[in-house]
Amino acid sequence: MDQPAIELRGLRKVFRMIHQRHGTLKRAALNLLRRQKKEWVVAIDHLDLEVAHGETLAVIGRNGSGKSTLLGILSRVYRPTAGIVKVNGKIAPLLELGAGFHPDLNGIENIYLDASILGLSRRQTSERLDSILEFAFVEPGRDLRSFADIPVRNYSDGMKMRLGFSVAIHTDPDILLVDEVLAVGDELFQHRCLKKISEFQQAGKTIIFVSHQLWVIEKVATRIIWLQDGRMVADGEPASILARYREAEVSGPSPPA
Amino acid sequence: MIEELKEVWRFRELLIQLVARDLKVRYKNSVLGFFWSLANPLVQVAVITIVFKTMTGMVKVPNYSAYVLCAFIPWNYFQTAVLDSSQSILLMFPVIKKVYLPRELIPLSNAISNFIHFLLAWIVFFLYLYGYLRAPVLITVLLLPVLVIIQFIFTLGVSLYVSCLNVFYEDVKYLVTVLLNLFFFLLPLIYFTENVYFAHSIPPKWHMLVYRLYMLNPVACLITAFRKSFLQPLPAHMFPHNLPLDYISIEISGVFSVLVLVTGYAYFNARKWQFVEKP
Numbered sequence: 001m002d003q004p005a006i007e008l009r010g011l012r013k014v015f016r017m018i019h020q021r022h023g024t025l026k027r028a029a030l031n032l033l034r035r036q037k038k039e040w041v042v043a044i045d046h047l048d049l050e051v052a053h054g055e056t057l058a059v060i061g062r063n064g065s066g067k068s069t070l071l072g073i074l075s076r077v078y079r080p081t082a083g084i085v086k087v088n089g090k091i092a093p094l095l096e097l098g099a100g101f102h103p104d105l106n107g108i109e110n111i112y113l114d115a116s117i118l119g120l121s122r123r124q125t126s127e128r129l130d131s132i133l134e135f136a137f138v139e140p141g142r143d144l145r146s147f148a149d150i151p152v153r154n155y156s157d158g159m160k161m162r163l164g165f166s167v168a169i170h171t172d173p174d175i176l177l178v179d180e181v182l183a184v185g186d187e188l189f190q191h192r193c194l195k196k197i198s199e200f201q202q203a204g205k206t207i208i209f210v211s212h213q214l215w216v217i218e219k220v221a222t223r224i225i226w227l228q229d230g231r232m233v234a235d236g237e238p239a240s241i242l243a244r245y246r247e248a249e250v251s252g253p254s255p256p257a
Numbered sequence: 258m259i260e261e262l263k264e265v266w267r268f269r270e271l272l273i274q275l276v277a278r279d280l281k282v283r284y285k286n287s288v289l290g291f292f293w294s295l296a297n298p299l300v301q302v303a304v305i306t307i308v309f310k311t312m313t314g315m316v317k318v319p320n321y322s323a324y325v326l327c328a329f330i331p332w333n334y335f336q337t338a339v340l341d342s343s344q345s346i347l348l349m350f351p352v353i354k355k356v357y358l359p360r361e362l363i364p365l366s367n368a369i370s371n372f373i374h375f376l377l378a379w380i381v382f383f384l385y386l387y388g389y390l391r392a393p394v395l396i397t398v399l400l401l402p403v404l405v406i407i408q409f410i411f412t413l414g415v416s417l418y419v420s421c422l423n424v425f426y427e428d429v430k431y432l433v434t435v436l437l438n439l440f441f442f443l444l445p446l447i448y449f450t451e452n453v454y455f456a457h458s459i460p461p462k463w464h465m466l467v468y469r470l471y472m473l474n475p476v477a478c479l480i481t482a483f484r485k486s487f488l489q490p491l492p493a494h495m496f497p498h499n500l501p502l503d504y505i506s507i508e509i510s511g512v513f514s515v516l517v518l519v520t521g522y523a524y525f526n527a528r529k530w531q532f533v534e535k536p
Contacts, residue, residue, distance in 0.1 A: 024428040076357035116274040
């Protein structure tokens, strides 16, 4: 494992923006006639980054600074406009938990579906089924495993999220991408998620996460990068960057020194 | 394109799960799920048979209902698969915005799950034909696998175009609905292909040309072929002569369908990365 887990060189991502709601064929035909102003939004501008195996990297920055775009590129949802992306290892995105769930299918069927979207084979899922169910539904003093047999549309949002989280962590990834998922869920579940994350850290996995909850970052991150308008403005050891970030955010929109 | 196909193969387990999901959802909500989804074509066949045969007596063909059903099964497959595909990517949007998967799995799984339903519908047809109507079994029934595969290829090709276009242009699904309604009359569903060939309003020297043009449409060609290979020739009083089972048209349809599929896939690949970035 000499290679870094993630290597980005000159990464750039530009989105096209048009000021209209929906595209229709009619509008497309009309647009052929009149010139349309195209606007480009630079989400990530020339980013170089190397993340070593076993690091827990937190990405901070204001809304629209390019954090989620970065995770989107790492999980191959977006194609970079320019630059090189190298990922060594299996990535599991914990971005939108349970996005692949179908409301009419029951918990077990959805576990198989979601796991296959995240790259597990049927056999692998069967082997891990008990463990997935246990993490999602069993708490001290509560056993909700009977929920696994009812359609997911009858689940609460929190319940859906727990099942999604449970499937995602059981895909046995080398690199875990986490986007604000800890913000939802009850106290107890948040606590268990954090515990799971530190288990991942101990197992030497790489974690990249985006959060606005600075206390979570303080607790788990070993390194922070700070993005502003798609550029990296700081990279390094958590305590000092967090201090500067807090100061900048409170004192107003002036960039860090 | 070879690379893209390898990627699909790597994700075959997911493809199977997606097809299984479609079928489960479709057949889950009732024990009679399969028959419910057959209800629409069956009711249409019954109504058409009653109107054109029993009530008005316009058609004098023994077992007219079998000819209509034999045409409605492929028509229903094409129509449902294309309509479903127009919505397929938008329905999976929350997933593809967050997780990577080869996008073509979505229209592909849609075409496959509808195809499985299509095959099951043929079983119902043969039960009706041989069990209830006691029709003789023709040797050409062996053409079934070839014909359904050509239809799958064509349907998948059209689905790739439609599913992709509908992501960018939201009125495509309305356009598709209108076109499918027009398509209904361009297909030998309630009439026979002989009605086109021997049309009174067309001078006889044009008959062959009109017929060839008509059969360029793979769905019209396949429906004609399904009828010719499963059902008895029409009675002699109806037309000057029966058209033969037209192997040349089937071959042309096969080639044309492959062309639609290959160009559809190329178009899909060229645009699939823009799905999540559409303005």
